[in-house]
Amino acid sequence: MAAERALLEARGLSKYFHGVTALDGVDFDLHAGEIHGLLGENGAGKSTLIKVLTGAYRRDDGRVSLDGAPIDPRDVMDAQSLGIGTVYQEVNLLPNLTVAENLFLGREPKRFGLVDSRAINKRSREILEGYGLSIDVSALLSTYSVAVRQIVAIARAVDISGKVLILDEPTASLDAAEVDRLFAILSDLKARGLGIIFITHFFDQVYRICDRVTVLRNGRLVGSRPLESLKRIELVSMMLGRELESAESGDHGRASEVRGEVVAAFKKVGKKGRIAPFDIEVRRGEVLGIAGLLGSGRTESAELMFGIHEPDTGAIEIDGAKTSLGSPRDAIRKGFGFCPEDRKQDGIIDDLSVRENIALALQARRGWAKPLSRREQDALADRYIEALDIRTSDREKPIKFLSGGNQQKVILARWLATDPRFLILDEPTRGIDVGAHAEIIRLIEELCAEGMALAVISSELEELVAYATRVRILADRQHVAELEGEDVSANGIMRAIAAAEGDNTGEARS
Amino acid sequence: MIGSRYLPLLTTLAIFILAYALCIAQFPNMLSTRVLGNLLTDNAFLGIAAVGMTFVILSGGIDLSIGSVIAFCGVFLAVGMGEWGIPPVLAIVLLLVIVTAFGATMGAMIHYLAMPAFIVTLAGMFFARGMAFLLSTASVPINAPLYDTLQSLYFRMPGGGRLTFIGMVMLAVFIGGMILAHRTRFGRNVYAIGGNVQSAELMGVPVAATTIGIYALSSFLAGISGIVFSIYTSAGYSLAAVGVELDAIAAVVIGGTILTGGSGFVAGTFLGILVMGLIQTYIVFDGTLSSWWTKIVIGLLLFSFIVLQRGLVWFTERRANAAAAAHA
Incomplete structure (x- = not known):
């Protein structure tokens, strides 16, 4: 699908907390079939931006539109029903319920007014097979590894929302093989036309999986660039907020003539x-x-x-x-x-x-x-x-x-x-x-x-x-x-x- | 391993079977439907209240008010049907509306004021007991034809045991409770809240409505329990049912429900009631033991269950850590 119009479009987003500006006039575009990296140091405004987009915070200024229609999600549920699903770093599922119950919590299919667990289990198996995961869905979620829980969380978010998937540092606690598996799933979802926002601080992962990056610093937009033409040094300089050209002035090495004792x-x-x-x-x-x-x-x-x-x-x-x-x-x-x-x-x-x-x-x-x-x-x-x-x-x-x-x-x-x-x-x-x-x-x-x-x-x-x-x-x-x-x-x-x-x-x- | 989920339940079942076998070995007469019928009848009110308590504890909360609510029910019915002349059926309906609203109010306070359930239901406990005293400080007998009918209603089991009306009510409440807990959206939401409130909320569980529903249900069942208790005793007394909430909590915990919420079964609570009833029956059969032995044995059982639960948590964590280490 050609992406002339952005799937998710934000203009001039601002958010203030008690007089402190957390987000200052940020523009953000996400296209369908795109994995979009969101980068920035701590306190750069990444999580504030995400929370505004997912309705966890109400924005103080700016516009957001999804598929061309203006939206203003009141809360996370509202954003979900509009098509924006989020998977947080701390996987937000319930380990004391079964895998299937986690997938269908709040939207259980019913039969004769009662929850139809057989249908839930059957559909959960089908959904997870789409992610190459064949596990016992009637077992408690707590019996599975973080990586599996992560995939279940993604499956749930995609199944509910289906347009935009936001992943907040999903790889933080995964090992290399698990990351590979996750990336395969993301590529697959991308091919299905989802727009994916991927927050991470691993550079290499950004270059491996993302099509474009947006860098924030101190609540402001530093820039949004396609990755194929972006050198690593440029990305570092965007994140740390220094222009390469102007960097030479004022530098001084401090020659330590006398070295103190260790x-x-x-x-x-x-x-x-x-x-x-x-x-x-x-x-x-x-x-x-x-x-x-x-x-x-x-x-x-x-x-x-x-x-x-x-x-x-x-x-x-x-x-x-x-x-x-x-x-x-x-x-x-x-x-x-x-x-x-x-x-x-x-x-x-x-x-x-x-x-x-x-x-x-x-x-x-x-x-x-x-x-x-x-x-x-x-x-x-x-x-x-x-x-x-x-x-x-x-x-x-x-x-x-x-x-x-x-x-x-x-x-x-x-x-x-x-x-x-x-x-x-x-x-x-x-x-x-x-x-x-x-x-x-x-x-x-x-x-x-x-x-x-x-x-x-x-x-x-x-x-x-x-x-x-x-x-x-x-x-x-x-x-x-x-x-x-x-x-x-x-x-x-x-x-x-x-x-x-x-x-x-x-x-x-x- | 799915087993760990059922382990507390299976442990209780094993304890019950073992204890019952030991009892029968000493007193062969205990193996009869008469004993079983009496056990169900004598513990009916406690069992019904414990079903409500199960939902509360599954959600990670506690309800200290149910003993007082039971006492209030008895006094309300006795005074209502006697002194005020309200028809029995109307009195019962009115009572259930009042106590359900009372529970819903406590649930709303717990949720909207973000107050610990312990404090709110402690206040509810004093309030309900106080209201009972306000209606009458004396033990008021209940003389209603409806009560006579219900008291004489029973189903004769093979072997001569009587499954009384109130015993049947308890069984019905347990079956209803199991369906509600395991086969409805409300039940799933209760488990979800007990697992983690924040996650549940992010996943779309209506936390406010569910919390209010849980405490309304607990008070409603305390109301049913109060009615059953008044049928059992034919009287209403504001000093009745002191500490029943603690017995109910004990039954829930012995039944394998974890006090921190999110894990357990309504069926387990039924087993908990049976274990507690069995201890009492044994003491009656023995005839020489003081009834305080019931409390001592229940105390020991509770201790061992807390240790078992702690051990399970410890074991699960260690396994999770071992799995993580194997990955690294």
């Missing part, structure tokens, strides 16, 4: 299914930048370095002595600190005051038997509120009432209070305003100058270039390269990422 060395440290074994040395007075696309294993590396997960291979040396990190407590005792990416979830304790949040890590390090006196806590809090310019009316204010940037500073203060030798920052500037952004960067530079060893994960390339002594490049859950000196530039990082994403097989990570 604080910690991680040798062949890795964990199966999370991150391939890697070597890292962190030195005093150095910022190690960690760059890579979403899902490349950045946070996973940090988690091994801080003892959140125990590595199953490799050795760790601190000050030249062999040791192990069994838990974050261990790591804290050895002078490590970690500011996690999701500060709301893992970092701040909402209802505690600024003072209590700052004192937390130091108290944990001292042990509960030796409590910090109230006077010590007050002094500590006041010192850091002043030093980091944390804007709060007083130190007893619950931290949840502070802005994102100030919350981030409180978490930094928490770790600085323990006087760490090695501090890991995971996306320290995400979701904070421009002013606070600059202050955090200045702070990182100061700490480094004072001789602390830092590792900073960031998807802001300029930022990394500004403070990193060395930049480690990650792709596909492997450490693939390290840039140093002259090579530390936004361009260099992008090239390294694109090269690595090109080499890999995408899903070979288990």
Whole structure:
């Protein structure tokens, strides 16, 4: 079918949450018989776009039309009946029902007013055979693997909706063979004329299966391009939001004349299914930048370095002595600190005051038997509120009432209070305003100058270039390269990422 | 393995058969339709209420109000037919409308106010008991020709056992409950909600209507149970049926329904009632044991079932992990 008119057409979609713009005038076209990749880093607006299209959110502005007719789905059910079906990353089926019941829940065929289970089972077998799956449909869904559940979810969505299929990171927990099987099914559905939106962060899969990609960044449309004419480096630059031409200015390699002594060395440290074994040395007075696309294993590396997960291979040396990190407590005792990416979830304790949040890590390090006196806590809090310019009316204010940037500073203060030798920052500037952004960067530079060893994960390339002594490049859950000196530039990082994403097989990570 | 789904049910069946065999070995007289008939009659009201409780627990909820509702029913019928002079049939219909609306209200509060079922039905428990006291604090006898007729109605089983009217009502409710749970859309939706509310909602289950329906059904069946209880005792008393909700929960759990919802069978609850009734019958036959032994044995049974369920969950998870590891 020639696709002169788009199957699904969105123009100027916008969505705001409490004054924050999540989606800003985004255009999106999906044709029948097309697999359309949707890419972007965390917080780029992918899931907001999907939720607006599937009726999970109501749009604040813009138009959507399906088959040329304007639509405005009130909820997920409404979108489904219009023909837009979605399969979420966390497979949203019911493991306590049978496969057949899952396929027909809410639309069971009836006989004499009662649910006709024989018909359900028969039709389920027929449907699944269309996907090359011959399984016992009267068995509980929980008895089957994630891959089978995924296929059942797709079969259900296609059977109900039949025009547009949205897949939100469907390959995240599948192995290579299962991905192949899924892709065969997608090609088949494409041939049947469905329009498929495919969200993933595996580059290789995008190139394998997609016809076109749309890239979002910070809630805005970066571009929508056919894949055959799109080079990997261009795709990386679309995702990271840098023009190649303008990238050269302002780059500087930070030649480290005097290399500080090694604080910690991680040798062949890795964990199966999370991150391939890697070597890292962190030195005093150095910022190690960690760059890579979403899902490349950045946070996973940090988690091994801080003892959140125990590595199953490799050795760790601190000050030249062999040791192990069994838990974050261990790591804290050895002078490590970690500011996690999701500060709301893992970092701040909402209802505690600024003072209590700052004192937390130091108290944990001292042990509960030796409590910090109230006077010590007050002094500590006041010192850091002043030093980091944390804007709060007083130190007893619950931290949840502070802005994102100030919350981030409180978490930094928490770790600085323990006087760490090695501090890991995971996306320290995400979701904070421009002013606070600059202050955090200045702070990182100061700490480094004072001789602390830092590792900073960031998807802001300029930022990394500004403070990193060395930049480690990650792709596909492997450490693939390290840039140093002259090579530390936004361009260099992008090239390294694109090269690595090109080499890999995408899903070979288990 | 499909077996794990039926394992709790089969365990209960095995326990019942084994226990019954042991009872017969000691008291051969227990193998008679008389004993069976009495067992059904004596546990009729509890069984009917437990069917409602099964639906509630399958959906992942709890209903603490049913004992109070049963007491309210008795007092309402006694006062309504006696003091107010309402014709018996009209009183029964009126009562069922009232209690069903009461349950629907609790369901609506649970869903729309996003309140835990425990709290809402706890409030319902106090409220219904309070309403019973408001009607009468004394034990009020029921003198209605309809009651005499229903009490003398029975089916003589071979061997001389009597399947009484209220026993038949319980059997009918169980059969109705099984069809409702396993062969209707409402039943599927109950299981779906018990499995995962968010997923169920995304898959198009009308969560609000189903939740309201579940608690309305539970209260409606508590109403039927209350009527049966009033036929059984020929009286209405506001202090009656204290703790029946807990006995019902026990029967449901012993019957193999998992307390977190989503898995279990109405037939299992019937077995649970039989097991509990058998223990009581044994104590009656023995004659020397205190009736508190019923509670002790039921307590032990509950403990072992919780352990069994936990073990099953643990076993399934371990198998899933092993499967995942084999894939990696």
